[in-house]
Amino acid sequence: MTLKQLIVAIDQLKSDLDIYAAPVWSAASFALVVSDRDTEGLLADAPVRITFLMSVATAKALIAAERAVREPTADELCDLLVYHAIYDTPPPRQSDIHAAPVSCAS
Numbered sequence: 001m002t003l004k005q006l007i008v009a010i011d012q013l014k015s016d017l018d019i020y021a022a023p024v025w026s027a028a029s030f031a032l033v034v035s036d037r038d039t040e041g042l043l044a045d046a047p048v049r050i051t052f053l054m055s056v057a058t059a060k061a062l063i064a065a066e067r068a069v070r071e072p073t074a075d076e077l078c079d080l081l082v083y084h085a086i087y088d089t090p091p092p093r094q095s096d097i098h099a100a101p102v103s104c105a106s
Contacts, residue, residue, distance in 0.1 A: 001030070001031055001032070002027065002028055002029060002030065002031060003019075003021050003025065003026065003027055003028070003029045003030075003031040003053075003078050003081075003082075004027035004028065004074050004075065004078050005031075006019065006031045006033060007027075007059070007063070007074055007077050007078055007081070008074050010056065010059055010060060010063060011060075013033055013056045013060075014056065015055075015056050015057040015060060016035065016055075016056070016057070017033045017034060017035055017055070017056045018033070018034055018035070018036070018039070018052060018053075018054070018055050018056065019031060019032075019033055019052075019053040019054055019055070019056060019059060019081075020032045020033075020034060020039075020042075020043065020046075020050040020051060020052055020053060021050055021051070021053045022048045022049060022050050022051075023049070023050075023051055025053060025082045025085065025086075026078065026082065027074070027075050027078035027079075030046070030047065030048050030050065031050070031053070032046060032050060033056060053081065053082075053085045054081065054084065054085050058084075059081055062080055062081060062084055062090060063077055063080070063081075065090070066080055066090075069093070079091075
């Protein structure tokens, strides 16, 4: 399963699970959803090296917040989750970016 496929099915996943994906994380990354008790065995048996991305609960919360303001594509949701996993914060929205006024006066 890819991260994108997992995100499309996120509403069907239990919130107490964790998402692992193959780096470099992207929509096309191989991904697994595992519980705490299954983690060690599944990680060892994965066909590629995978690392912790985030909990399903966190992914659901981020996706719900994004869907509350717009209808993102599955690829955009993957980008959102990857950004959050790397920087531990959601990416800034364009409306949140307040550029300082530019003056052309000399």
